[in-house]
Amino acid sequence: MSPSPDAARSWIITPGHVPTRFPSAHTCGADVALVDLEDSVPPASKPDARHTASAFFTARTPGCILGIRISSPATLDGITDLAAITAYPAKPAIVLIPKVESARDIELVAGVLDTPDYTAHLYALIETPRALENLPSIVRSPRITGVLFGAADYAATTGCEMAWEPLLHARSMLVTSAAAARIPAIDSPFFDLDNLDGLRSEAEQVLALGFAGKSCVHPRHLPVIADVFKPTEEEIAAARAIVAAGHDAGGRITAVKGQMIGPPMVLAARALLARTGSVTDQKGDV
Incomplete structure:
Protein backbone atom coordinates (compact mmCIF):
# COMPACT_ATOMS: atom_id res chain seq x y z
CA MET A 1 0.00 0.00 0.00
CA SER A 2 1.32 3.46 -0.88
CA PRO A 3 1.70 5.98 1.93
CA SER A 4 -0.62 8.94 2.23
CA PRO A 5 0.83 12.14 0.73
CA ASP A 6 0.45 13.67 4.21
CA ALA A 7 3.03 11.17 5.49
CA ALA A 8 5.43 11.52 2.53
CA ARG A 9 8.72 12.89 3.89
CA SER A 10 11.21 12.05 1.12
CA TRP A 11 10.70 13.02 -2.52
CA ILE A 12 12.88 12.23 -5.54
CA ILE A 13 12.59 13.43 -9.13
CA THR A 14 13.92 11.74 -12.27
CA PRO A 15 14.07 13.03 -15.86
CA GLY A 16 11.21 11.91 -18.08
CA HIS A 17 13.39 11.39 -21.14
CA VAL A 18 15.66 8.79 -19.45
CA PRO A 19 13.47 5.70 -18.94
CA THR A 20 16.44 3.60 -17.82
CA ARG A 21 16.28 5.51 -14.52
CA PHE A 22 12.61 4.75 -13.88
CA PRO A 23 13.09 1.39 -12.08
CA SER A 24 15.64 2.82 -9.65
CA ALA A 25 13.37 5.80 -8.93
CA HIS A 26 10.57 3.37 -8.06
CA THR A 27 12.68 1.26 -5.71
CA CYS A 28 15.16 3.74 -4.18
CA GLY A 29 13.13 4.10 -0.99
CA ALA A 30 11.57 7.52 -1.55
CA ASP A 31 8.06 8.11 -0.26
CA VAL A 32 7.29 9.98 -3.50
CA ALA A 33 8.93 9.44 -6.89
CA LEU A 34 8.24 12.06 -9.56
CA VAL A 35 8.97 11.82 -13.26
CA ASP A 36 9.94 15.22 -14.64
CA LEU A 37 8.73 16.97 -17.77
CA GLU A 38 10.12 20.37 -16.81
CA ASP A 39 13.62 21.64 -15.96
CA SER A 40 15.59 18.39 -16.17
CA VAL A 41 14.34 17.72 -19.71
CA PRO A 42 16.01 19.60 -22.61
CA PRO A 43 13.52 21.42 -24.88
CA ALA A 44 14.25 19.12 -27.81
CA SER A 45 13.53 16.05 -25.66
CA LYS A 46 10.21 17.20 -24.20
CA PRO A 47 7.97 15.48 -26.80
CA ASP A 48 9.77 12.17 -26.19
CA ALA A 49 9.59 12.69 -22.41
CA ARG A 50 5.80 13.17 -22.50
CA HIS A 51 5.44 9.87 -24.32
CA THR A 52 8.04 7.96 -22.33
CA ALA A 53 6.77 9.20 -18.94
CA SER A 54 3.59 7.20 -19.43
CA ALA A 55 5.55 4.03 -18.65
CA PHE A 56 6.57 5.46 -15.27
CA PHE A 57 3.07 4.75 -13.94
CA THR A 58 2.48 1.27 -15.32
CA ALA A 59 4.65 -0.41 -12.65
CA ARG A 60 3.28 0.26 -9.16
CA THR A 61 5.74 -0.03 -6.28
CA PRO A 62 4.41 -0.73 -2.77
CA GLY A 63 5.31 2.05 -0.35
CA CYS A 64 5.98 4.65 -3.04
CA ILE A 65 3.62 7.30 -4.43
CA LEU A 66 4.20 8.02 -8.12
CA GLY A 67 3.76 11.49 -9.55
CA ILE A 68 4.78 13.87 -12.30
CA ARG A 69 6.14 17.41 -12.55
CA ILE A 70 4.66 19.19 -15.52
CA SER A 71 5.84 22.41 -17.10
CA SER A 72 4.15 25.62 -16.04
CA PRO A 73 0.47 25.56 -17.04
CA ALA A 74 0.94 29.14 -18.25
CA THR A 75 3.13 27.83 -21.11
CA LEU A 76 2.47 25.82 -24.25
CA ASP A 77 4.68 23.04 -22.89
CA GLY A 78 2.55 22.87 -19.75
CA ILE A 79 -0.71 22.67 -21.66
CA THR A 80 0.77 19.97 -23.89
CA ASP A 81 1.94 18.07 -20.81
CA LEU A 82 -1.59 18.10 -19.38
CA ALA A 83 -3.07 16.89 -22.65
CA ALA A 84 -0.57 14.02 -22.69
CA ILE A 85 -1.43 12.98 -19.12
CA THR A 86 -5.11 12.70 -19.97
CA ALA A 87 -4.20 9.90 -22.40
CA TYR A 88 -1.97 7.93 -20.01
CA PRO A 89 -3.48 4.49 -19.30
CA ALA A 90 -2.21 4.72 -15.70
CA LYS A 91 -2.38 8.16 -14.11
CA PRO A 92 -0.02 9.90 -11.65
CA ALA A 93 -1.19 10.08 -8.06
CA ILE A 94 0.55 13.45 -7.64
CA VAL A 95 0.89 16.32 -10.10
CA LEU A 96 3.50 18.91 -9.15
CA ILE A 97 2.76 22.30 -10.73
CA PRO A 98 5.79 24.59 -11.15
CA LYS A 99 5.86 28.39 -11.18
CA VAL A 100 2.52 28.63 -9.37
CA GLU A 101 1.73 32.29 -8.71
CA SER A 102 -2.02 32.19 -8.13
CA ALA A 103 -4.78 29.78 -7.14
CA ARG A 104 -5.92 30.01 -10.75
CA ASP A 105 -2.89 27.97 -11.85
CA ILE A 106 -4.08 25.09 -9.67
CA GLU A 107 -7.67 25.43 -10.83
CA LEU A 108 -6.52 25.31 -14.46
CA VAL A 109 -4.70 22.00 -13.93
CA ALA A 110 -7.64 20.55 -12.01
CA GLY A 111 -10.01 21.65 -14.75
CA VAL A 112 -8.05 19.75 -17.38
CA LEU A 113 -7.29 16.59 -15.40
CA ASP A 114 -10.22 16.01 -13.04
CA THR A 115 -12.74 13.39 -14.10
CA PRO A 116 -15.32 11.37 -12.16
CA ASP A 117 -12.78 8.52 -12.07
CA TYR A 118 -9.55 10.45 -11.48
CA THR A 119 -8.56 13.20 -9.07
CA ALA A 120 -4.83 13.76 -8.59
CA HIS A 121 -3.18 15.28 -5.54
CA LEU A 122 -2.04 18.70 -6.74
CA TYR A 123 1.11 20.24 -5.24
CA ALA A 124 2.20 23.80 -5.94
CA LEU A 125 5.89 24.52 -6.49
CA ILE A 126 6.52 27.92 -4.91
CA GLU A 127 9.61 29.48 -6.47
CA THR A 128 9.01 33.18 -7.26
CA PRO A 129 8.55 36.39 -5.27
CA ARG A 130 5.05 36.82 -6.71
CA ALA A 131 4.15 33.36 -5.46
CA LEU A 132 5.22 34.35 -1.94
CA GLU A 133 3.09 37.51 -2.15
CA ASN A 134 0.06 35.43 -3.15
CA LEU A 135 0.62 32.48 -0.80
CA PRO A 136 -2.47 33.12 1.40
CA SER A 137 -4.78 32.68 -1.60
CA ILE A 138 -2.73 29.90 -3.24
CA VAL A 139 -2.81 27.61 -0.19
CA ARG A 140 -6.56 28.02 0.14
CA SER A 141 -7.30 26.65 -3.29
CA PRO A 142 -9.86 23.87 -2.76
CA ARG A 143 -7.77 21.50 -4.92
CA ILE A 144 -4.33 22.02 -3.37
CA THR A 145 -2.78 19.14 -1.41
CA GLY A 146 0.56 20.68 -0.45
CA VAL A 147 3.41 23.02 -1.41
CA LEU A 148 7.06 22.57 -2.31
CA PHE A 149 9.79 25.19 -2.08
CA GLY A 150 11.87 25.81 -5.21
CA ALA A 151 15.04 27.32 -3.77
CA ALA A 152 17.08 27.43 -6.99
CA ASP A 153 14.52 29.34 -9.05
CA TYR A 154 13.66 31.63 -6.14
CA ALA A 155 17.33 32.52 -5.62
CA ALA A 156 17.82 33.09 -9.33
CA THR A 157 14.75 35.33 -9.54
CA THR A 158 15.59 37.45 -6.50
CA GLY A 159 19.34 37.47 -7.00
CA CYS A 160 19.94 36.21 -3.48
CA GLU A 161 22.56 33.66 -2.50
CA MET A 162 21.27 30.10 -2.33
CA ALA A 163 22.19 29.69 1.32
CA TRP A 164 20.30 29.28 4.58
CA GLU A 165 20.08 32.89 5.79
CA PRO A 166 19.07 34.51 2.47
CA LEU A 167 16.31 31.90 1.96
CA LEU A 168 15.07 31.77 5.55
CA HIS A 169 12.37 34.43 5.03
CA ALA A 170 10.89 32.59 2.03
CA ARG A 171 10.95 29.25 3.83
CA SER A 172 9.33 30.76 6.91
CA MET A 173 6.54 32.33 4.87
CA LEU A 174 5.91 29.05 3.08
CA VAL A 175 5.69 27.01 6.28
CA THR A 176 3.44 29.58 7.96
CA SER A 177 0.97 29.74 5.06
CA ALA A 178 0.93 25.95 4.68
CA ALA A 179 0.29 25.47 8.38
CA ALA A 180 -2.55 27.98 8.29
CA ALA A 181 -4.16 25.97 5.48
CA ARG A 182 -3.35 22.63 7.18
CA ILE A 183 -1.37 21.31 4.22
CA PRO A 184 2.20 19.96 4.22
CA ALA A 185 5.23 21.95 3.05
CA ILE A 186 8.13 20.07 1.43
CA ASP A 187 11.56 21.66 1.17
CA SER A 188 13.78 22.11 -1.86
CA PRO A 189 16.54 19.66 -2.79
CA PHE A 190 20.05 20.18 -1.44
CA PHE A 191 22.15 20.57 -4.58
CA ASP A 192 25.65 19.75 -3.29
CA LEU A 193 25.40 16.05 -4.11
CA ASP A 194 28.50 14.90 -2.20
CA ASN A 195 28.04 17.03 0.93
CA LEU A 196 25.96 14.73 3.12
CA ASP A 197 26.86 16.63 6.27
CA GLY A 198 25.55 19.84 4.71
CA LEU A 199 22.40 18.01 3.64
CA ARG A 200 21.82 16.71 7.17
CA SER A 201 22.32 20.17 8.65
CA GLU A 202 19.86 21.76 6.22
CA ALA A 203 17.33 18.95 6.67
CA GLU A 204 17.49 19.38 10.46
CA GLN A 205 16.97 23.13 10.09
CA VAL A 206 13.92 22.82 7.83
CA LEU A 207 12.44 20.15 10.10
CA ALA A 208 12.85 22.53 13.04
CA LEU A 209 11.22 25.26 10.95
CA GLY A 210 8.12 23.10 10.35
CA PHE A 211 8.62 21.43 6.97
CA ALA A 212 7.07 17.98 6.64
CA GLY A 213 9.74 16.60 4.30
CA LYS A 214 12.45 17.33 1.78
CA SER A 215 12.95 16.58 -1.89
CA CYS A 216 16.15 15.44 -3.58
CA VAL A 217 17.63 14.78 -6.99
CA HIS A 218 19.93 11.86 -6.08
CA PRO A 219 19.17 8.59 -4.26
CA ARG A 220 22.22 8.95 -2.00
CA HIS A 221 20.39 11.80 -0.22
CA LEU A 222 17.37 9.68 0.69
CA PRO A 223 18.79 7.86 3.75
CA VAL A 224 19.81 11.16 5.32
CA ILE A 225 16.40 12.73 4.70
CA ALA A 226 14.59 9.67 6.02
CA ASP A 227 16.78 9.59 9.13
CA VAL A 228 16.22 13.27 9.91
CA PHE A 229 12.46 13.34 9.35
CA LYS A 230 11.61 10.02 11.02
CA PRO A 231 10.97 10.61 14.74
CA THR A 232 13.38 8.73 16.98
Whole structure:
Protein backbone atom coordinates (compact mmCIF):
# COMPACT_ATOMS: atom_id res chain seq x y z
CA MET A 1 0.00 0.00 0.00
CA SER A 2 1.32 3.46 -0.88
CA PRO A 3 1.70 5.98 1.93
CA SER A 4 -0.62 8.94 2.23
CA PRO A 5 0.83 12.14 0.73
CA ASP A 6 0.45 13.67 4.21
CA ALA A 7 3.03 11.17 5.49
CA ALA A 8 5.43 11.52 2.53
CA ARG A 9 8.72 12.89 3.89
CA SER A 10 11.21 12.05 1.12
CA TRP A 11 10.70 13.02 -2.52
CA ILE A 12 12.88 12.23 -5.54
CA ILE A 13 12.59 13.43 -9.13
CA THR A 14 13.92 11.74 -12.27
CA PRO A 15 14.07 13.03 -15.86
CA GLY A 16 11.21 11.91 -18.08
CA HIS A 17 13.39 11.39 -21.14
CA VAL A 18 15.66 8.79 -19.45
CA PRO A 19 13.47 5.70 -18.94
CA THR A 20 16.44 3.60 -17.82
CA ARG A 21 16.28 5.51 -14.52
CA PHE A 22 12.61 4.75 -13.88
CA PRO A 23 13.09 1.39 -12.08
CA SER A 24 15.64 2.82 -9.65
CA ALA A 25 13.37 5.80 -8.93
CA HIS A 26 10.57 3.37 -8.06
CA THR A 27 12.68 1.26 -5.71
CA CYS A 28 15.16 3.74 -4.18
CA GLY A 29 13.13 4.10 -0.99
CA ALA A 30 11.57 7.52 -1.55
CA ASP A 31 8.06 8.11 -0.26
CA VAL A 32 7.29 9.98 -3.50
CA ALA A 33 8.93 9.44 -6.89
CA LEU A 34 8.24 12.06 -9.56
CA VAL A 35 8.97 11.82 -13.26
CA ASP A 36 9.94 15.22 -14.64
CA LEU A 37 8.73 16.97 -17.77
CA GLU A 38 10.12 20.37 -16.81
CA ASP A 39 13.62 21.64 -15.96
CA SER A 40 15.59 18.39 -16.17
CA VAL A 41 14.34 17.72 -19.71
CA PRO A 42 16.01 19.60 -22.61
CA PRO A 43 13.52 21.42 -24.88
CA ALA A 44 14.25 19.12 -27.81
CA SER A 45 13.53 16.05 -25.66
CA LYS A 46 10.21 17.20 -24.20
CA PRO A 47 7.97 15.48 -26.80
CA ASP A 48 9.77 12.17 -26.19
CA ALA A 49 9.59 12.69 -22.41
CA ARG A 50 5.80 13.17 -22.50
CA HIS A 51 5.44 9.87 -24.32
CA THR A 52 8.04 7.96 -22.33
CA ALA A 53 6.77 9.20 -18.94
CA SER A 54 3.59 7.20 -19.43
CA ALA A 55 5.55 4.03 -18.65
CA PHE A 56 6.57 5.46 -15.27
CA PHE A 57 3.07 4.75 -13.94
CA THR A 58 2.48 1.27 -15.32
CA ALA A 59 4.65 -0.41 -12.65
CA ARG A 60 3.28 0.26 -9.16
CA THR A 61 5.74 -0.03 -6.28
CA PRO A 62 4.41 -0.73 -2.77
CA GLY A 63 5.31 2.05 -0.35
CA CYS A 64 5.98 4.65 -3.04
CA ILE A 65 3.62 7.30 -4.43
CA LEU A 66 4.20 8.02 -8.12
CA GLY A 67 3.76 11.49 -9.55
CA ILE A 68 4.78 13.87 -12.30
CA ARG A 69 6.14 17.41 -12.55
CA ILE A 70 4.66 19.19 -15.52
CA SER A 71 5.84 22.41 -17.10
CA SER A 72 4.15 25.62 -16.04
CA PRO A 73 0.47 25.56 -17.04
CA ALA A 74 0.94 29.14 -18.25
CA THR A 75 3.13 27.83 -21.11
CA LEU A 76 2.47 25.82 -24.25
CA ASP A 77 4.68 23.04 -22.89
CA GLY A 78 2.55 22.87 -19.75
CA ILE A 79 -0.71 22.67 -21.66
CA THR A 80 0.77 19.97 -23.89
CA ASP A 81 1.94 18.07 -20.81
CA LEU A 82 -1.59 18.10 -19.38
CA ALA A 83 -3.07 16.89 -22.65
CA ALA A 84 -0.57 14.02 -22.69
CA ILE A 85 -1.43 12.98 -19.12
CA THR A 86 -5.11 12.70 -19.97
CA ALA A 87 -4.20 9.90 -22.40
CA TYR A 88 -1.97 7.93 -20.01
CA PRO A 89 -3.48 4.49 -19.30
CA ALA A 90 -2.21 4.72 -15.70
CA LYS A 91 -2.38 8.16 -14.11
CA PRO A 92 -0.02 9.90 -11.65
CA ALA A 93 -1.19 10.08 -8.06
CA ILE A 94 0.55 13.45 -7.64
CA VAL A 95 0.89 16.32 -10.10
CA LEU A 96 3.50 18.91 -9.15
CA ILE A 97 2.76 22.30 -10.73
CA PRO A 98 5.79 24.59 -11.15
CA LYS A 99 5.86 28.39 -11.18
CA VAL A 100 2.52 28.63 -9.37
CA GLU A 101 1.73 32.29 -8.71
CA SER A 102 -2.02 32.19 -8.13
CA ALA A 103 -4.78 29.78 -7.14
CA ARG A 104 -5.92 30.01 -10.75
CA ASP A 105 -2.89 27.97 -11.85
CA ILE A 106 -4.08 25.09 -9.67
CA GLU A 107 -7.67 25.43 -10.83
CA LEU A 108 -6.52 25.31 -14.46
CA VAL A 109 -4.70 22.00 -13.93
CA ALA A 110 -7.64 20.55 -12.01
CA GLY A 111 -10.01 21.65 -14.75
CA VAL A 112 -8.05 19.75 -17.38
CA LEU A 113 -7.29 16.59 -15.40
CA ASP A 114 -10.22 16.01 -13.04
CA THR A 115 -12.74 13.39 -14.10
CA PRO A 116 -15.32 11.37 -12.16
CA ASP A 117 -12.78 8.52 -12.07
CA TYR A 118 -9.55 10.45 -11.48
CA THR A 119 -8.56 13.20 -9.07
CA ALA A 120 -4.83 13.76 -8.59
CA HIS A 121 -3.18 15.28 -5.54
CA LEU A 122 -2.04 18.70 -6.74
CA TYR A 123 1.11 20.24 -5.24
CA ALA A 124 2.20 23.80 -5.94
CA LEU A 125 5.89 24.52 -6.49
CA ILE A 126 6.52 27.92 -4.91
CA GLU A 127 9.61 29.48 -6.47
CA THR A 128 9.01 33.18 -7.26
CA PRO A 129 8.55 36.39 -5.27
CA ARG A 130 5.05 36.82 -6.71
CA ALA A 131 4.15 33.36 -5.46
CA LEU A 132 5.22 34.35 -1.94
CA GLU A 133 3.09 37.51 -2.15
CA ASN A 134 0.06 35.43 -3.15
CA LEU A 135 0.62 32.48 -0.80
CA PRO A 136 -2.47 33.12 1.40
CA SER A 137 -4.78 32.68 -1.60
CA ILE A 138 -2.73 29.90 -3.24
CA VAL A 139 -2.81 27.61 -0.19
CA ARG A 140 -6.56 28.02 0.14
CA SER A 141 -7.30 26.65 -3.29
CA PRO A 142 -9.86 23.87 -2.76
CA ARG A 143 -7.77 21.50 -4.92
CA ILE A 144 -4.33 22.02 -3.37
CA THR A 145 -2.78 19.14 -1.41
CA GLY A 146 0.56 20.68 -0.45
CA VAL A 147 3.41 23.02 -1.41
CA LEU A 148 7.06 22.57 -2.31
CA PHE A 149 9.79 25.19 -2.08
CA GLY A 150 11.87 25.81 -5.21
CA ALA A 151 15.04 27.32 -3.77
CA ALA A 152 17.08 27.43 -6.99
CA ASP A 153 14.52 29.34 -9.05
CA TYR A 154 13.66 31.63 -6.14
CA ALA A 155 17.33 32.52 -5.62
CA ALA A 156 17.82 33.09 -9.33
CA THR A 157 14.75 35.33 -9.54
CA THR A 158 15.59 37.45 -6.50
CA GLY A 159 19.34 37.47 -7.00
CA CYS A 160 19.94 36.21 -3.48
CA GLU A 161 22.56 33.66 -2.50
CA MET A 162 21.27 30.10 -2.33
CA ALA A 163 22.19 29.69 1.32
CA TRP A 164 20.30 29.28 4.58
CA GLU A 165 20.08 32.89 5.79
CA PRO A 166 19.07 34.51 2.47
CA LEU A 167 16.31 31.90 1.96
CA LEU A 168 15.07 31.77 5.55
CA HIS A 169 12.37 34.43 5.03
CA ALA A 170 10.89 32.59 2.03
CA ARG A 171 10.95 29.25 3.83
CA SER A 172 9.33 30.76 6.91
CA MET A 173 6.54 32.33 4.87
CA LEU A 174 5.91 29.05 3.08
CA VAL A 175 5.69 27.01 6.28
CA THR A 176 3.44 29.58 7.96
CA SER A 177 0.97 29.74 5.06
CA ALA A 178 0.93 25.95 4.68
CA ALA A 179 0.29 25.47 8.38
CA ALA A 180 -2.55 27.98 8.29
CA ALA A 181 -4.16 25.97 5.48
CA ARG A 182 -3.35 22.63 7.18
CA ILE A 183 -1.37 21.31 4.22
CA PRO A 184 2.20 19.96 4.22
CA ALA A 185 5.23 21.95 3.05
CA ILE A 186 8.13 20.07 1.43
CA ASP A 187 11.56 21.66 1.17
CA SER A 188 13.78 22.11 -1.86
CA PRO A 189 16.54 19.66 -2.79
CA PHE A 190 20.05 20.18 -1.44
CA PHE A 191 22.15 20.57 -4.58
CA ASP A 192 25.65 19.75 -3.29
CA LEU A 193 25.40 16.05 -4.11
CA ASP A 194 28.50 14.90 -2.20
CA ASN A 195 28.04 17.03 0.93
CA LEU A 196 25.96 14.73 3.12
CA ASP A 197 26.86 16.63 6.27
CA GLY A 198 25.55 19.84 4.71
CA LEU A 199 22.40 18.01 3.64
CA ARG A 200 21.82 16.71 7.17
CA SER A 201 22.32 20.17 8.65
CA GLU A 202 19.86 21.76 6.22
CA ALA A 203 17.33 18.95 6.67
CA GLU A 204 17.49 19.38 10.46
CA GLN A 205 16.97 23.13 10.09
CA VAL A 206 13.92 22.82 7.83
CA LEU A 207 12.44 20.15 10.10
CA ALA A 208 12.85 22.53 13.04
CA LEU A 209 11.22 25.26 10.95
CA GLY A 210 8.12 23.10 10.35
CA PHE A 211 8.62 21.43 6.97
CA ALA A 212 7.07 17.98 6.64
CA GLY A 213 9.74 16.60 4.30
CA LYS A 214 12.45 17.33 1.78
CA SER A 215 12.95 16.58 -1.89
CA CYS A 216 16.15 15.44 -3.58
CA VAL A 217 17.63 14.78 -6.99
CA HIS A 218 19.93 11.86 -6.08
CA PRO A 219 19.17 8.59 -4.26
CA ARG A 220 22.22 8.95 -2.00
CA HIS A 221 20.39 11.80 -0.22
CA LEU A 222 17.37 9.68 0.69
CA PRO A 223 18.79 7.86 3.75
CA VAL A 224 19.81 11.16 5.32
CA ILE A 225 16.40 12.73 4.70
CA ALA A 226 14.59 9.67 6.02
CA ASP A 227 16.78 9.59 9.13
CA VAL A 228 16.22 13.27 9.91
CA PHE A 229 12.46 13.34 9.35
CA LYS A 230 11.61 10.02 11.02
CA PRO A 231 10.97 10.61 14.74
CA THR A 232 13.38 8.73 16.98
CA GLU A 233 12.24 6.26 19.63
CA GLU A 234 13.24 8.84 22.23
CA GLU A 235 11.05 11.50 20.58
CA ILE A 236 8.13 9.08 20.38
CA ALA A 237 8.53 8.12 24.04
CA ALA A 238 8.70 11.79 25.05
CA ALA A 239 5.56 12.54 23.03
CA ARG A 240 3.71 9.67 24.70
CA ALA A 241 4.70 11.02 28.11
CA ILE A 242 3.45 14.49 27.20
CA VAL A 243 0.11 13.17 25.91
CA ALA A 244 -0.35 11.04 29.01
CA ALA A 245 0.53 13.94 31.33
CA GLY A 246 -1.86 16.23 29.50
CA HIS A 247 -4.63 13.67 29.82
CA ASP A 248 -4.00 13.21 33.54
CA ALA A 249 -3.92 16.99 34.06
CA GLY A 250 -7.35 17.39 32.47
CA GLY A 251 -6.23 20.28 30.29
CA ARG A 252 -4.43 22.13 33.08
CA ILE A 253 -0.79 23.18 32.93
CA THR A 254 1.50 20.41 34.15
CA ALA A 255 5.14 19.37 33.80
CA VAL A 256 7.15 16.46 32.42
CA LYS A 257 10.78 16.15 33.56
CA GLY A 258 10.86 19.80 34.54
CA GLN A 259 9.37 21.03 31.25
CA MET A 260 6.13 22.98 31.46
CA ILE A 261 3.37 21.24 29.47
CA GLY A 262 0.22 22.96 28.25
CA PRO A 263 -2.34 22.32 25.52
CA PRO A 264 -0.09 23.47 22.62
CA MET A 265 2.64 21.01 23.65
CA VAL A 266 0.09 18.21 23.98
CA LEU A 267 -1.32 19.03 20.55
CA ALA A 268 2.16 18.91 19.00
CA ALA A 269 2.93 15.61 20.73
CA ARG A 270 -0.30 14.06 19.53
CA ALA A 271 0.46 15.23 15.98
CA LEU A 272 3.88 13.55 16.11
CA LEU A 273 2.35 10.31 17.36
CA ALA A 274 -0.37 10.44 14.73
CA ARG A 275 2.26 10.78 11.96
CA THR A 276 4.00 7.65 13.18
CA GLY A 277 0.86 5.66 13.99
CA SER A 278 2.08 5.41 17.57
CA VAL A 279 -1.03 6.39 19.51
CA THR A 280 -4.54 4.96 19.70
CA ASP A 281 -6.05 6.50 22.80
CA GLN A 282 -6.17 9.74 24.78
CA LYS A 283 -3.47 8.58 27.22
CA GLY A 284 -0.83 7.99 24.58
CA ASP A 285 -0.92 4.21 24.94
CA VAL A 286 -0.53 2.05 21.85
